[in-house]
Amino acid sequence: MQKLSIIKIGGNIIEDETSLDAFLKLFSNLEGKKILVHGGGKRATSIASKLGIESKMVNGRRITDKETLEVITMVYGGLVNKNIVAKLQANNTNAIGLTGADINSIQSDKRPIKEIDFGFVGDVKKVNHTNIDKLIQADFTPVFCAITHDGNGQLLNTNADTITSTIAVEMSEIYDTSIYYCFELNGVLQDLNDKESVIKNINSATYKELLKDKIIIDGMIPKIDNCFDALKNGVQKVYIGNASMITKEKDNFTTITL
Ligand SMILES: Nc1ncnc2c1ncn2[C@@H]1O[C@H](COP(=O)(O)OP(=O)(O)O)[C@@H](O)[C@H]1O
Ligand SMILES: CC(=O)N[C@@H](CCC(=O)OP(=O)(O)O)C(=O)O
Secondary structure: OOEEEEEEOHHHHHHHHHHHHHHHHHHHHHHHHOEEEEHHHHHHHHHHHHOOOOEEEEEOOEEOOHHHHHHHHHHHHHHHHHHHHHHHHHHHOOEEEEOHHHHOOOOOOOOOOOOOOOOOOOEEEHHHHHHHHHHHHHEEEEEEOOOOEEOOEEEEEHHHHHHHHHHHHHOOOOOOEEEEEEEOOOOEEEEOOOOOOOOEEOHHHHHHHHHHEEEOOHHHHHHHHHHHHHOOOOOOOEEEEEEHHHHHOOOEEEEEEO
16 A cells, blocks of 8 residues: 555644744655645634634634634635645645535534534544545645535534544545644653653553543643544554654654554
8 A cells, every 4th residue: 555644733833934834844855645734723713813703612622603614714724725835835745725625525514512502613524535535646735724514515614633533544545544743842741841751652551541640631632532533443653743753853752552
């Protein structure tokens, strides 16, 4: 099987132009087939605030009412995605920016209302790996933002980490697939105050301990849950670390294993 790397960058990298440019250079130099997924939650919050729209997050997920959906569509699908694509073109990577509606790549279901009404938030139902692969085989590099659709004309906001793991699971039917979750730190840390305290490997058993000891908290919990979902469903390798880990020059990142 051919190798495929799926790389996700989060809000803090996107917000810092120097980090973003450095990452996109590394990404462009990465050999082999690849897909980029980006978040942009921080930018959505700041632009919503400028428009007088308050952002509400519950369990790390944005409550997405009609107005917020308009903002995230403009910010993720427009501003952030198109800037990244233009910067990749400047690095000679023939990128194509996509939402999940484009080429019907990612369909989702609007999250049912239980205790909380998340509004226009989608849980991924189907990834069309055949259509995504047509782009990859034509030597285009897909760049996905955090938007999916329901197949009936409705766009939905979907967490970028989840988009990454669900695309990776589907692509693993036809590729030997690895995920790289890039964020601002060197990896999952033993002590959040010590940037060098990278935990080299986390497996299901050590994860339970790290949760119990409250070493892994907040946004890192759903991120690692996504990693285990991906590994259980066909993805070969999952890494969490700083953008520079994609070169694997330094052994300074976290590997997740079952
Ligand atoms: N043990 C840990 N090591 C590293 N980061 C952690 C840890 N526990 C919690 N975090 C938090 O997880 C955050 C990353 O998750 P998230 O905000 O979802 O990432 P992203 O920027 O990729 O969207 C970090 O900024 C950090 O504050
Ligand atoms: C439903 C939901 O919460 N969607 C996320 C999508 C963006 C995202 O995931 O961005 P980061 O990776 O930068 O956090 C949001 O709107 O914040």
